Amino acid sequence: MIREKVKVNVSARTAKEPALFDEQFRLAVEAAPNAMILVDSGGSIVLINSLVERLFGYAREELMGQSIEVLLPEKHRRGHIAFRASFMSDPVARPMGAGRDLYGCHKDGTEIPLEIGLNPLSTTEGMFVLASAIDLRERKLQEERLKESLREKEVLLKEIHHRVKNNLQVIASLLDIQASYSKEPGVKEVFRESRNRVHAMGMIHERLYRSRNLDRIDLGEYLRDMTSDLLDSYGTNRELITLSVIAQPVPVNLDTANCCGLIVHELVSNSLKHAFVHRGHGTITIDIQTRTENDSSPLIVVKVSDDGVGFPENIDFQQAESMGLQLTNTLIDQLQGSIELDAAHGTTFALSFRELQDKERVPAPDGFQPSEQGRHA
Structure with missing residues (x-):
C-alpha cells in the first residue's frame, strides 16, 4: 500500500x-x-x-x-x-x-x-x-458488423458482375444468330464487330467476378486476353500475324478498363482488317506504360502499333466518318484522354489518359451517324 x-x-x-x-x-x-x-x-x-x-x-x-x-x-x-x-x-x-x-x-x-x-x-x-x-468489446462488435457488411456487399457485387456477364453473353449469342440469317458479307461483318464489342465488355465482368478485388482489374492482363480472343474471332493464323502485349501491372477501375478496352479493340480490329492486306503477315504490339507527374494520378500511356501498310494519308482519324473511328474518338472523350497517330513506320496510336474517378465520365453523344465511306472502320 x-x-x-x-x-x-x-x-x-x-x-x-x-x-x-x-x-x-x-x-x-x-x-x-x-x-x-x-x-x-x-x-x-x-x-x-x-x-x-x-x-x-x-x-x-x-x-x-x-x-x-x-x-x-x-x-x-x-x-x-x-x-x-x-x-x-x-x-x-x-x-x-x-x-x-x-x-x-x-x-x-x-x-x-x-x-x-x-x-x-x-x-x-x-x-x-x-x-x-x-x-474493446464494442469496437470489436462494430468491426465484426462491418466485416459482415463487406462480405454481403462482396457477394452482391459478384452476383451483379455474374449477371451482367451472362446478359452480355446472351446479347452476343443473339448477334451471332442474327448474323447467320444474312448472306451479305458486309452485314455479317457488322454483326461480328458488334458481337466482339459486347464480348470485350463482358470479359471485364468475367474477370471481376473471378477476382478477389471486385472493383479493379489489371489493364495489361485484360487487354492481353481480350485481344487474343479478338484474333480468334477473325480466324487469324497466329504463325503469320503475331500479337505482343508489353505491360507492367496497372490496376484500374471498371469504367477506365471498359473505355480503354473498347478503344484498343477498335484499333486492333482496324489493324487486322487493313494493315496486312497485301502480304498476309505482320506484328501487332500493345505497349502499356505509366508516368507519374507531380502529385496527380499516374498518366497511363497505351500504344497500339502494327508494322503494316500504314494509315492512309488522306484520312483524318479524328474526323473520320467510319463507325469504328467515331466510336474510338467518343471513348477517348469519355476517358478525358488524348490520342496521337504516328504513321511513319506502319501505324502507331498512342493513347494517354488517367484513371477515371467518380462522376468524371463524359456521356456519349446521342448515337452515331457513320458513313458508308472510309476504308478504315
Whole structure:
C-alpha cells in the first residue's frame, strides 16, 4: 500500500518535485476515463478505480493485494509473469502488446478484449506501474458488423458482375444468330464487330467476378486476353500475324478498363482488317506504360502499333466518318484522354489518359451517324 505521500515521476526517475498527497493521487486515478490499476514491483494490485470493478466484475476489496494475473485468462498468466519481470527491468511508458490482441478475464470467466497502456512510477516506496485498460468489446462488435457488411456487399457485387456477364453473353449469342440469317458479307461483318464489342465488355465482368478485388482489374492482363480472343474471332493464323502485349501491372477501375478496352479493340480490329492486306503477315504490339507527374494520378500511356501498310494519308482519324473511328474518338472523350497517330513506320496510336474517378465520365453523344465511306472502320 502507498502510505501518506507519494513522489511521482512518469519518466521513471526519482522525483525531485514536491510530493503529491496520497488522497490527491487516488482522486486522480478514480477520475480517470479508463479502468486504472496500480501494481507494485511484485505484481500485486495496490489501487484500482471504480471502472475496474465495473469492467472485471470484482469488488474493490476482492482485488486489493491480489496478483495482477488474476485479471488475465488462465492460459496467459504464466507468460505475463515473464513479461512483467522484463518490463520492470526496463520500465518505459508504452502500449502493451502492440500489434496483437490482448485479453483480460471477467470474474465469471468471460474473456474481454482490451487495449492496455503501461506507465512506470518511481516513488520513495519503490517502482510501481500504473496500467490503463480500455474495453474493446464494442469496437470489436462494430468491426465484426462491418466485416459482415463487406462480405454481403462482396457477394452482391459478384452476383451483379455474374449477371451482367451472362446478359452480355446472351446479347452476343443473339448477334451471332442474327448474323447467320444474312448472306451479305458486309452485314455479317457488322454483326461480328458488334458481337466482339459486347464480348470485350463482358470479359471485364468475367474477370471481376473471378477476382478477389471486385472493383479493379489489371489493364495489361485484360487487354492481353481480350485481344487474343479478338484474333480468334477473325480466324487469324497466329504463325503469320503475331500479337505482343508489353505491360507492367496497372490496376484500374471498371469504367477506365471498359473505355480503354473498347478503344484498343477498335484499333486492333482496324489493324487486322487493313494493315496486312497485301502480304498476309505482320506484328501487332500493345505497349502499356505509366508516368507519374507531380502529385496527380499516374498518366497511363497505351500504344497500339502494327508494322503494316500504314494509315492512309488522306484520312483524318479524328474526323473520320467510319463507325469504328467515331466510336474510338467518343471513348477517348469519355476517358478525358488524348490520342496521337504516328504513321511513319506502319501505324502507331498512342493513347494517354488517367484513371477515371467518380462522376468524371463524359456521356456519349446521342448515337452515331457513320458513313458508308472510309476504308478504315
